[in-house]
Amino acid sequence: MGMGSIWHWLLLGLVAILLLGGGRFSNMMGDVAKGIKQFKKGMSEDDDDKPATRIEGKAAPEPTVQREAEPAREEKL
Numbered sequence: 001m002g003m004g005s006i007w008h009w010l011l012l013g014l015v016a017i018l019l020l021g022g023g024r025f026s027n028m029m030g031d032v033a034k035g036i037k038q039f040k041k042g043m044s045e046d047d048d049d050k051p052a053t054r055i056e057g058k059a060a061p062e063p064t065v066q067r068e069a070e071p072a073r074e075e076k077l
Helices: 006-020 022-048
Strands: none
Touching (some): 006 022
């Protein structure tokens, strides 16, 4: 039975649940989930300070530049 075996980890998890109790283990996992949510919320608040780079809807048309007609060039022989 190696350290990377799935059976090893299942047995270790079962012993942890038996020692800590199901409710206590569940509460710990709930606290971990709350911590992850708070982390994501904090990361999104940091992004709110920056200007939005994504624009919803149709793309703006390309600006057109109107140039004055250039005089015809004569070729020298």
